Amino acid sequence: MQTLQYDEGEPRVGRIDQDARDRFDWNSTGKGETEMTQISSHGTSDPLEADKRGAIPSLEDIEQVLKSFELEERLRLGLGQTMSHWTDPNPKTFTKKERAHTTLLLGGLTMIQDYLVQGALNGLGYKVEAMSVPDYESLRFGKEFGNRGQCNPTYFTVGNLVKHLVHLRDKEHMATEDIIRDYVFLTAGACGPCRFGTYVTEYRKALRDAGFEGFRVMLFQQQGGLKQATGEESGLELGPKFFTQLLKAIMAGDVLNAMGYRIRPYEVNPGDTNRAIAQAREILHDSLERRKSVLLALRRCRKLFEAIEVDRLNPRPKVSIIGEFWAMTTEGDGNYKLQQFLEGEGAEVEIQLVTAWLLYQIWEHRYDTQRRIDMRGVDAGRKGLEGKDPVRKLQLLELAERVLSRWFYTYCWAIGLEGYKLPDMMEIATISHQYYHNELRGGEGHMEVGKLIQTVEKKKAHMVLSVKPFGCMPSSSVSDGIQSLVTGRFPEAIFCAIETTGDAAVNAYSRVQMMLFKAKQVARGELERLSQETGVSLDDARNRIARSRKLRSSLHLPHHVYAGTAANAFHEAVRA
Numbered sequence: 001m002q003t004l005q006y007d008e009g010e011p012r013v014g015r016i017d018q019d020a021r022d023r024f025d026w027n028s029t030g031k032g033e034t035e036m037t038q039i040s041s042h043g044t045s046d047p048l049e050a051d052k053r054g055a056i057p058s059l060e061d062i063e064q065v066l067k068s069f070e071l072e073e074r075l076r077l078g079l080g081q082t083m084s085h086w087t088d089p090n091p092k093t094f095t096k097k098e099r100a101h102t103t104l105l106l107g108g109l110t111m112i113q114d115y116l117v118q119g120a121l122n123g124l125g126y127k128v129e130a131m132s133v134p135d136y137e138s139l140r141f142g143k144e145f146g147n148r149g150q151c152n153p154t155y156f157t158v159g160n161l162v163k164h165l166v167h168l169r170d171k172e173h174m175a176t177e178d179i180i181r182d183y184v185f186l187t188a189g190a191c192g193p194c195r196f197g198t199y200v201t202e203y204r205k206a207l208r209d210a211g212f213e214g215f216r217v218m219l220f221q222q223q224g225g226l227k228q229a230t231g232e233e234s235g236l237e238l239g240p241k242f243f244t245q246l247l248k249a250i251m252a253g254d255v256l257n258a259m260g261y262r263i264r265p266y267e268v269n270p271g272d273t274n275r276a277i278a279q280a281r282e283i284l285h286d287s288l289e290r291r292k293s294v295l296l297a298l299r300r301c302r303k304l305f306e307a308i309e310v311d312r313l314n315p316r317p318k319v320s321i322i323g324e325f326w327a328m329t330t331e332g333d334g335n336y337k338l339q340q341f342l343e344g345e346g347a348e349v350e351i352q353l354v355t356a357w358l359l360y361q362i363w364e365h366r367y368d369t370q371r372r373i374d375m376r377g378v379d380a381g382r383k384g385l386e387g388k389d390p391v392r393k394l395q396l397l398e399l400a401e402r403v404l405s406r407w408f409y410t411y412c413w414a415i416g417l418e419g420y421k422l423p424d425m426m427e428i429a430t431i432s433h434q435y436y437h438n439e440l441r442g443g444e445g446h447m448e449v450g451k452l453i454q455t456v457e458k459k460k461a462h463m464v465l466s467v468k469p470f471g472c473m474p475s476s477s478v479s480d481g482i483q484s485l486v487t488g489r490f491p492e493a494i495f496c497a498i499e500t501t502g503d504a505a506v507n508a509y510s511r512v513q514m515m516l517f518k519a520k521q522v523a524r525g526e527l528e529r530l531s532q533e534t535g536v537s538l539d540d541a542r543n544r545i546a547r548s549r550k551l552r553s554s555l556h557l558p559h560h561v562y563a564g565t566a567a568n569a570f571h572e573a574v575r576a
């Protein structure tokens with residue numbers, strides 16, 4: 001049987017050895033023959049020969065030549081052969097018996113939340129250690145032991161774990177085998193579509209290369225609800241008790257963080273808010289660890305914040321930080337400590353809470369269920385609805401959303417976080433849909449777009465700062481691509497997207513400062529205009545506020561009319 005072989009670009013007639021042909025299954029007849037053999041046996045002519053004779057080759061002949069060429073190339077490139085794929089033999093045994101001597105390492109949320117989660121899980125009988133916030137040293141470890149071409153949060157978080165274990169080994173002189181036996185890392189994961197889906201593999205690769213082969217990385221699977229994704233019979237009991245404690249810690253951390261960012265910019269005595277937060281953190285940690293009422297603990301914290309003296313008539317630009325989840329949440333070098341930097345520059349920072357992220361997870365499931373409902377008869381996929389009751393599923397998801405929101409607002413009430421509103425996920429999905437499809441997932445998905453539009457349209461802040469990690473696929477497309485279109489349509493938006501690489505902090509700071517300058521002017525302008533329009537001076541307004549117990553309370557949130565807190569406080573004072 002003759003076929004074509006290509007040598008230095010010139011086709012020539014050659015022979016494929018039988019063994020090689022038999023290694024293919026894509027067109028094998030199973031009898032050692034290929035489809036090509038069958039075609040040849042029909043007596044079709046070689047198109048190149050036909051061409052030499054000036055005859056026009058038939059389509060069938062051309063197809064045969066192309067097939068032969070493909071076969072040759074597949075052989076040459078070693079494609080199509082049976083091969084075994086690499087899988088990560090992630091060691092995941094963590095039994096109940098091991099629990100007493102095993103420490104769960106965790107991290108990745110805000111510092112307060114990591115600490116409270118530690119307390120909550122201690123309360124359930126786990127030994128837990130919250131790792132420190134990732135810093136430049138973590139990045140160095142991540143770059144040294146991680147794969148090339150990862151996104152910035154991967155380097156920071158993976159490197160942070162390696163850094164911690166190296167510290168235990170080299171500074172605390174623990175034997176490597178003891179570390180591997182006595183520690184487990186607990187983290188969240190997902191199935192993608194971005195690099196988040198490969199985090200566990202990244203952790204494992206870096207740990208192996210750093211000399212911790214066999215170290216266990218356990219995860220909660222984010223997609224499909226919080227459930228254990230790796231691990232067999234586990235020492236981790238991921239039941240309702242576990243998740244209730246976890247949610248309490250996360251939400252208590254959320255309201256505490258929100259209180260801090262709301263009050264600190266206006267405190268009269270610098271340091272008051274941080275002192276209150278430090279005490280509140282301990283109160284909450286203690287109540288979670290001893291499994292006492294978090295509500296009562298929050299009521300105790302409220303008193304600490306109530307005692308802080310504030311002056312809200314100091315006009316500060318309000319900056320909403322949005323962007324990739326980890327990059328906007330971390331408080332360390334992973335985002336150049338942007339929250340701290342902004343406050344240092346005189347801004348009021350509005351952060352995105354983890355509870356909002358949980359609501360987004362629920363929204364995703366509701367949306368997907370609604371979209372798949374018509375296919376339920378044939379949808380037998382892993383997340384398919386065949387044999388399930390989609391209406392009940394939707395009802396449960398709606399219930400979960402309501403319970404979560406209620407729970408959060410109860411915590412707000414207890415600590416005194418007045419008027420805080422969680423984002424309406426349906427609204428965000430609707431307003432962002434025309435710019436970024438709701439089915440595009442990864443990172444924050446359409447949320448980033450929706451939040452920018454909402455902030456501008458509803459005057460929620462003077463400036464929006466989007467934090468996008470270097471190498472982040474979803475965030476790059478949103479911040480670089482879509483948000484340009486959005487800001488084109490909303491030219492009044494003061495939008496600044498910065499890329500976090502772990503170096504070039506000065507560049508990021510100077511870009512933020514430039515935009516912040518504009519935001520400061522808008523904040524001042526708002527207040528000055530109000531003063532001129534009403535004929536009330538700043539001192540007058542200050543006196544009016546001082547006379548009202550409600551208006552001068554640090555817990556009070558002035559009625560929202562303008563983007564700036566100072567303008568809102570002034571507006572209220574004038575109407576009082």
Ligand code: SF4
Binds near residue numbers: 195324
């Ligand atoms: S959203 Fe971006 S930064 Fe975050 S894990 Fe995915 S690729 Fe990395």
